[in-house]
Amino acid sequence: MIERKVDLVVIGSGPAGLAASIKAYKLGLTNQVVIEREKYLGGVLPQCIHPGFGLKYFKEELTGPEFIQRFIDKVEEIGIGTFTDTTALKISRKGEVIAVNKKLGVMKIKSKAVILATGAREKTRWDVKIPGDRPAGVFTAGLVQKLINIEGYLPGKEAVIIGSGDVGLIMARRLTLEGVKVKGVIEIMPYPGGLQRNIVQCLQDFNIPLYLSHAATEIRGRERVERIKIVKVDENLNPLKGTEKEIKCDTVIFSVGLVPENELVSEIGIEMDSNTLGPVVNDYFQTTAPFLFSCGNSLVIFDLVDYVVENAETAAEGVNFYLKKGMKKAEERKVSFNKKIKFVVPQRVTCLKDVSFYLRVKKPEEKVFLSIKEINWRKYFQKIKPNEMVKVNLKREELLKIKGEKITFKLVRKS
Amino acid sequence: MSKFFLKPSLKTDVVIVGGGVVGCSIARELSKYKVDVVVVEKEVDFCQGASKGCSGIIHPFVTPFNSLKGKLCVEGNKLMDKLTEELDVPFNRCGLLFVSLNRKETFFLFLVYLVMKWRGIQVKFLNKRELRKVEPNLTNKAKCALLFPSGGVISPYELTFALIENAQKNGVKTLLGTKVEEVLVENGEVKGVKTNKGVIETSYVVNAAGLYSDEVAETAGVRNFKIVPRKGCMIVFDKKLRGYYRHYVAEAKIKQDPRTKGGGALLTVEGNPLWGPNLKETGSKEDTSVSRKDIEEIINTYNVLFPDFPLKIITCFAGVRAASEKGDFVIERTKVKGFINVAGIQSPGLTAAPAIAKMVTELLRKEGLKLERKGSFNPYRKRINKLTDYPPEEQDKMIKENPGYGRIICRCEQVTEAEVVEAIKRGAKTLDGVKFRTRAGMGRCQGSFCTPKILEILSRELKIPVKKITKKGGKSLILLYKIKELLKGA
Numbered sequence: 054m055i056e057r058k059v060d061l062v063v064i065g066s067g068p069a070g071l072a073a074s075i076k077a078y079k080l081g082l083t084n085q086v087v088i089e090r091e092k093y094l095g096g097v098l099p100q101c102i103h104p105g106f107g108l109k110y111f112k113e114e115l116t117g118p119e120f121i122q123r124f125i126d127k128v129e130e131i132g133i134g135t136f137t138d139t140t141a142l143k144i145s146r147k148g149e150v151i152a153v154n155k156k157l158g159v160m161k162i163k164s165k166a167v168i169l170a171t172g173a174r175e176k177t178r179w180d181v182k183i184p185g186d187r188p189a190g191v192f193t194a195g196l197v198q199k200l201i202n203i204e205g206y207l208p209g210k211e212a213v214i215i216g217s218g219d220v221g222l223i224m225a226r227r228l229t230l231e232g233v234k235v236k237g238v239i240e241i242m243p244y245p246g247g248l249q250r251n252i253v254q255c256l257q258d259f260n261i262p263l264y265l266s267h268a269a270t271e272i273r274g275r276e277r278v279e280r281i282k283i284v285k286v287d288e289n290l291n292p293l294k295g296t297e298k299e300i301k302c303d304t305v306i307f308s309v310g311l312v313p314e315n316e317l318v319s320e321i322g323i324e325m326d327s328n329t330l331g332p333v334v335n336d337y338f339q340t341t342a343p344f345l346f347s348c349g350n351s352l353v354i355f356d357l358v359d360y361v362v363e364n365a366e367t368a369a370e371g372v373n374f375y376l377k378k379g380m381k382k383a384e385e386r387k388v389s390f391n392k393k394i395k396f397v398v399p400q401r402v403t404c405l406k407d408v409s410f411y412l413r414v415k416k417p418e419e420k421v422f423l424s425i426k427e428i429n430w431r432k433y434f435q436k437i438k439p440n441e442m443v444k445v446n447l448k449r450e451e452l453l454k455i456k457g458e459k460i461t462f463k464l465v466r467k468s
Numbered sequence: 469m470s471k472f473f474l475k476p477s478l479k480t481d482v483v484i485v486g487g488g489v490v491g492c493s494i495a496r497e498l499s500k501y502k503v504d505v506v507v508v509e510k511e512v513d514f515c516q517g518a519s520k521g522c523s524g525i526i527h528p529f530v531t532p533f534n535s536l537k538g539k540l541c542v543e544g545n546k547l548m549d550k551l552t553e554e555l556d557v558p559f560n561r562c563g564l565l566f567v568s569l570n571r572k573e574t575f576f577l578f579l580v581y582l583v584m585k586w587r588g589i590q591v592k593f594l595n596k597r598e599l600r601k602v603e604p605n606l607t608n609k610a611k612c613a614l615l616f617p618s619g620g621v622i623s624p625y626e627l628t629f630a631l632i633e634n635a636q637k638n639g640v641k642t643l644l645g646t647k648v649e650e651v652l653v654e655n656g657e658v659k660g661v662k663t664n665k666g667v668i669e670t671s672y673v674v675n676a677a678g679l680y681s682d683e684v685a686e687t688a689g690v691r692n693f694k695i696v697p698r699k700g701c702m703i704v705f706d707k708k709l710r711g712y713y714r715h716y717v718a719e720a721k722i723k724q725d726p727r728t729k730g731g732g733a734l735l736t737v738e739g740n741p742l743w744g745p746n747l748k749e750t751g752s753k754e755d756t757s758v759s760r761k762d763i764e765e766i767i768n769t770y771n772v773l774f775p776d777f778p779l780k781i782i783t784c785f786a787g788v789r790a791a792s793e794k795g796d797f798v799i800e801r802t803k804v805k806g807f808i809n810v811a812g813i814q815s816p817g818l819t820a821a822p823a824i825a826k827m828v829t830e831l832l833r834k835e836g837l838k839l840e841r842k843g844s845f846n847p848y849r850k851r852i853n854k855l856t857d858y859p860p861e862e863q864d865k866m867i868k869e870n871p872g873y874g875r876i877i878c879r880c881e882q883v884t885e886a887e888v889v890e891a892i893k894r895g896a897k898t899l900d901g902v903k904f905r906t907r908a909g910m911g912r913c914q915g916s917f918c919t920p921k922i923l924e925i926l927s928r929e930l931k932i933p934v935k936k937i938t939k940k941g942g943k944s945l946i947l948l949y950k951i952k953e954l955l956k957g958a
Contacts (some may be wrong), residue, residue, distance in 0.1 A: 054860065054864040066932075140875075140879070153876065154874050155872070155875050155885075158863075158864040158867040158874060159860045161860065161864045174912070174913045174916060176911075177783075177914040179782060179783050179914065184757070184758045184759050185758070186856075187755045188944060189899075189938065189945060193916040196915075196916045199920055199952060200919075200920060200947065204920050205950055205951045206934065207948065207949040207950065207951055207953070208946075209948045209949075210949070229956065259698075271757075271759070273757070276940075276942045276944040277943055277945060305915075316879075316880070319708065373624050418762065
């Protein structure tokens with residue numbers, strides 16, 4: 054058994070993990086390791102071969118592999134210790150990480166701090182309760198993306214995509230380019246789940262029908278998928294009689310959202326946010342276990358990798374701050390929000406630095422103000438949608454104006 | 469699948485038709501004796517029918533007590549401890565809680581209590597306070613309950629695989645993907661069975677063909693029963709909820725559908741809460757679909773018991789009960805010498821299986837089969853060693869001995885490559901074969917992450933192309949094309 058002592062363990066080598074690792078290294082935390090369960094670094098990005106990455110961070114448009122390669126090159130250049138094909142099995146309350154690897158066996162890594170960058174998993178057909186048979190040919194969009202772009206296989210010839218999340222939209226285009234007939238994208242809500250640019254570039258440009266306000270009701274097929282049943286729904290998502298329709302296909306792909314993966318820390322008992330399904334963090338992305346920091350999609354589902362990198366770098370600064378100076382917990386203020394908002398991250402602020410808040414609304418709204426009462430701050434939005442994350446930057450000086458222990462975000466209609 | 473055809477000269481003493489828990493139990497029981505046994509299963513793996521689609525409950529009793537299933541249930545329950553110990557199969561005697569929610573049900577429970585005492589079945593009465601203590605999350609409407617400590621839970625597929633692995637070790641031969649088309653009868657005696665792969669000569673046939681046992685009996689000319697397929701749907705919840713309740717919990721409903729015991733809320737041996745089954749008459753023996761109505765019905769039924777239960781569904785599935793129209797088991801010699809029906813095995817078939825095996829062995833003896841104990845019989849089988857069952861020091865040794873233990877394939881259930889390879893060595897040929905032997909793909913991501921890795925390992929170990937790998941045999945192919953193939957006009 055290998056035992057090591059380090060200052061920092063980063064779990065996950067996707068954009069969040071690598072960005073955090075590099076930033077921490079630059080801040081002087083050179084005694085660190087990165088653990089990756091796949092055989093290669095990069096997390097999900099190596100399979101995201103489409104462009105659209107890095108517009109904000111690098112100010113140029115890159116593909117997923119291009120974007121992440123810049124981070125991989127940097128990690129290799131400065132010589133950060135990375136372990137691929139290595140899975141962390143446990144993190145103890147004292148920060149000891151147990152990981153396994155074929156060649157090295159069990160590794161016990163004692164660390165002063167841990168950054169969780171474990172990403173997300175996809176919701177399945179059962180998360181959205183689509184009943185019927187259980188034949189071969191039912192996939193999640195990310196799995197199909199991996200099978201095509203990494204493994205080199207196509208799932209079938211005729212596909213229907215359920216849910217209009219970004220991965221599903223991108224796969225609709227990818228499948229079409231491979232000669233697969235995409236017979237439709239089914240979305241239960243009256244608006245799409247993915248970014249507008251993907252609706253245009255992935256569906257409209259390829260004449261793929263988007264069925265808004267439609268629900269999948271049943272998957273049928275004995276051995277392999279044979280068909281799917283769909284129905285139109287009203288504004289309360291109830292099926293409308295007489296609108297049932299069957300689509301023949303051999304493949305059904307679910308793109309119904311992502312869930313932050315935090316199974317590794319479920320035993321530590323840190324406070325979790327039931328809205329984001331990630332940990333509750335302060336503005337240094339520190340969880341309620343002081344040694345543990347969280348960033349990327351395991352914290353909250355982002356829609357832009359640029360935000361992921363930004364927040365991972367802040368987490369690295371947090372680790373540095375924590376290890377070198379310690380952090381005073383008492384000064385944290387709680388973030389709250391009104392009913393029209395789904396979540397705000399971070400959930401606590403220290404008021405020690407400038408803060409970027411990330412939030413999503415529950416429903417599309419028009420002509421609204423996003424306001425923070427305590428500091429008399431507000432911003433007008435002509436349109437605001439759940440599928441586009443809102444970022445709010447606040448200066449420390451503004452935050453210091455807060456008198457009480459709370460900071461409240463409100464979304465209100467313009468009166 | 470192999471293109472191997474049986475030579476016309478394949479001979480054996482006994483053919484068992486059907487590789488479910490009943491057929492495999494009989495095979496294992498017969499492997500204690502000096503007889504040649506062949507198990508013939510039409511699917512590409514064992515445990516593909518009703519055995520796979522059941523909840524896994526080990527019943528303390530069923531009524532009527534004097535029915536065949538009533539007797540075999542109590543007997544089978546008693547045999548379960550020794551059997552699961554020999555076969556290294558996880559078995560949890562969690563106890564069955566029969567809960568009263570109103571005054572009428574409480575009165576009913578008192579009657580049940582008296583009957584059980586008279587019948588000699590272990591039972592304990594729990595008052596409201598005692599009940600709260602053992603099941604704090606149960607509805608506060610619960611008045612009292614009866615606890616049957618001999619009730620338990622097992623993994624039906626793990627048990628079936630263990631039985632057949634142990635039977636194989638003791639000399640039983642198995643033919644998968646082999647369908648019995650006809651039982652060959654001459655002058656009122658069994659001569660053999662005709663399969664899609666050739667003829668097997670035999671004097672004894674045990675018909676444990678589950679849903680198709682009536683059709684197999686028909687070919688022997690002794691169809692005196694009919695299988696009425698009855699579907700039962702179940703919901704599996706996230707393991708994180710494992711501590712929510714501990715027993716198998718069911719409401720003491722007075723008006724009970726006579727065709728079912730009504731299902732319950734249980735915790736699988738792996739720790740997933742499982743609710744169900746419900747009951748649906750289905751015209752089809754193959755219909756294992758789950759409808760929205762089924763899901764709602766099950767949730768409504770058990771929400772009454774656990775009103776605040778977080779409904780984190782992992783999957784839903786259904787099984788089709790191979791019930792006979794008479795309602796009882798049909799285990800008997802027939803007018804054809806050497807042909808024994810083991811049919812109509814619905815619930816409590818899993819509990820009764822070890823007792824059924826013993827009964828069938830005696831019927832074969834009466835039928836004239838010479839049964840002499842085999843000195844070399846080895847009753848033990850070891851389950852697939854799981855990395856995460858051990859502390860880190862042991863894990864390190866395991867990886868040093870077998871590096872495959874150092875690679876996690878299924879993150880949700882923490883299954884290693886070594887476990888997947890071992891499952892393939894033990895007979896898994898499909899994605900489901902690996903899944904049901906190791907749990908890879910059974911967790912909350914439902915195979916989204918591990919599928920490519922398992923396909924790679926199956927392809928490597930079985931030396932077959934990835935495109936040929938199926939979910940569960942037949943045409944259930946996972947990946948139909950390579951990239952660029954469709955563009956080239958495939």
